[in-house]
Amino acid sequence: MRIEVHPSAEAATERLAELIASALDAAPRLVLGLPTGRTVVPVYARLRELHAAGRADFSEATTFNLDEFVGLAPGAPGSYRHFMDETLFAHVNLAPERIHVLDGSAGDLEAECRRYEEAIERAGRISLLVLGLGANGHVGFNEPGLGLVAPTHRVRLCPESRRANAALFGGDADRVPREALSMGMTAILRARAIALLATGREKARAVARLIDGGITTRLPASLLQVHGDTLVLLDEAASGQVSDGRRAGN
Ligand code: GLP
Secondary structure (H helix, E strand, O other): OEEEEEOOHHHHHHHHHHHHHHHHHHOOOOEEEEOOOHHHHHHHHHHHHHHHOOOOOOOOOEEEEOEEEOOOOOOOOOOHHHHHHHHOHHHOOOOHHHEEOOOOOOOOHHHHHHHHHHHHHHOOOOOEEEEOOOOOOOEOOEOOOOOOOOOOEEEEOOHHHHHHOHHHHOOOHHHOOOEEEEOOHHHHHOOOEEEEEEOOHHHHHHHHHHHHOOOOOOOHHHHHHHOOOEEEEEEOOOOOOOOHHHHOOO
């Protein structure tokens, strides 16, 4: 993993937006994996600006989101599809048929997960996967535990994750669905390149375990250590507990 510590969240955000825009320049038919969450809101805002200024052309790109809540119709308030529509999709020139978000209201959720995996493979796998980081170390909704489920799957959310998503449901964690569908670690690790963004002090502990700790299902993001092309973008606050040697990029 390559690690970059930026002086501010704004600088880390700018770097990631530029990285995505440059990847689109280099390969217009890019297959992008996308996260939700507060951390990436300014990244999507910057991509909208770049797009309005004539850069970040998504016309030939394909996207696959990482996860979605179970029981919400696509685009319903609180759903990740709704979040994506509002923060990015409605503002850029992505072709609707090339936008993919898991359908948490599908009648057969297991079949929906299989369909999603097949669609990723058919698209030629994800070329650039953007990741956020849960304060508990999750990526997508691969929650910490004794084991991880490799394929795209249905998952029961940790109370911590439901609390972290309360803002999407009027601040009420009880209204956050108890289950979600998530891209599994196999599809994540099969992405050709990964860029993980973590900002703010509340991520510092998970970041330190990701960078200085061993590989463990107790911190799903630690599996990224085996991936050959992962860039970890941090601000000062998120890097606060990382060992000095690793902060310096050693
Ligand atoms: C959410 C999502 C993740 C996201 C993470 C961080 O619950 N399932 O895909 O990366 O948690 O969210 P935030 O950026 O709001 O801290």
